Amino acid sequence: MSQTLPQNSTPIAGILFDKDGTLLRYEESWGPVNREAARIASAGNAALETQLLVAGGMDPVSGQTRADSLLAAGNAAEIAAGFVAAGSPVDVDDLTRELDALFVRSADYAVPVTDLAILFRKLKARGLRLGIASSDNEQAIRQTALRFGFLDDVDFIAGYDSGFGVKPHAGMLNGFCETVGLQPIQVAMVGDNNHDMHMGANAGAGLKVAVLSGTGSRETLAAAADIVIDDITGLEHLLSATDQATTA
Known part of the structure; x- marks a missing residue:
């Protein structure tokens, strides 16, 4: 982790993932x-x-x-x-x-960052609502989730053609919140590019998490992200840290 976690008294109850470079290794x-x-x-x-x-x-x-x-x-x-x-x-x-x-x-x-079915199952077991917001089209997102076995654990999917607007505007994250019944402050936005972090900021996300499995670097992402981690395998540790921070 490259930064100190932001002070947020509201627990994270949902995660909105970018797809390419976040769930999938970009290169x-x-x-x-x-x-x-x-x-x-x-x-x-x-x-x-x-x-x-x-x-x-x-x-x-x-x-x-x-x-x-x-x-x-x-x-x-x-x-x-x-x-x-x-x-x-x-x-x-x-x-x-x-x-x-x-x-x-x-x-x-496509090449996944980790076993996505296992990761999504673990996150779902924590009671989290999970979504994917990508600049890809919705059919491609669904095909990816189906191929890697985590479609049933996803509560929301939005592509650029799904009617929620495009990144970095707030529409996809707001659509996720409306669908699953959360407020933006309860959501962690996870992505590998600044347009993901800017979407999170524009919507008022509680946590903006940048990952290094895509095209972004610590240098390009640190200013817009609350925290930079190597990849999504670090999310469970990060969520445990945020849980401790909100109950302290």
């Missing part, structure tokens, strides 16, 4: 997907494919994706628009549909 899961997205958008032009990857924030040689970049933080519509602005000849609406379909397929070879 292993999304490196191949980003390359395929650029290939689709380039319409067979190899030089343009490289240009689009760079414009999206991914180093085509190392495969590393820059924190808070278009590919790290954008949804399919935003990525499509960005690719078109960077030279893609594909119609933006057609490209958005193709990218959404690609992102649904990507669940088949």
Whole structure:
């Protein structure tokens, strides 16, 4: 943990997770997907494919994706628009549909940070309400939860196309609260990018937890997060610490 926990007298009763870079390891899961997205958008032009990857924030040689970049933080519509602005000849609406379909397929070879079924079961056993809020589309989120066996332990799922708005606006977190009957101050927002932390701040989340399993670093995340942990396997320890702080 890189910071002191905020003083909050309200116990955490719910967790809203980002998906990519938070539940899934970003580079292993999304490196191949980003390359395929650029290939689709380039319409067979190899030089343009490289240009689009760079414009999206991914180093085509190392495969590393820059924190808070278009590919790290954008949804399919935003990525499509960005690719078109960077030279893609594909119609933006057609490209958005193709990218959404690609992102649904990507669940088949995603790499989880840990055994997500076990983690969600343990968190649920603590009495927590659990949700996922992602810039991916809702179908892709559900496919991921189904593949890794934790769909039944999720109380709320929101993608950019679910009608709650997009990050970093507060709509997804507010929708989670309305669905499960909590106040934002009772919710921990967990994510790997600043748009997750900013969504938490905009909604008034009780705790903003940044993880390092995605594209963000301690340097890029510390200012917007309340706490930075290595990955979601540290959540149970963190929750025990917050429980002690609220009862002290």
